[in-house]
Amino acid sequence: MNALCARIQEEKDHAIFVALLRDLSDLLERKELRLRGASVREWPWNRPWKTVPGIVKKILKPSPRSSKLWKKAGRTHYREFCRLAFPKT
DSSP, rough: OHHHHEEEEEOOOOHHHHHHHHHHHHHHHHHHHHHHSOOOOOOOSSSOOOOOOOOOOOOOOOEEEEHHHHHHHHHHHHHHHHHHHSOOO
């Protein structure tokens, strides 16, 4: 398992990387079955493996102004949630 993880970390080719991740997933599944004797995973991987191509065109740097706005909006929404979820009696 350690050798497989080391190969995953060092791999540069995406197709081989994905194949190694699948091998690691299979290895973990076999080990879970051996250790527990059960066929239930702790985290279900019920979605198919897929890759989505994309290209990053621009990376935005966070500005202090925008983070302050998000914090203020978050606090407002949290207060509203608490008011509705836990009404005072």
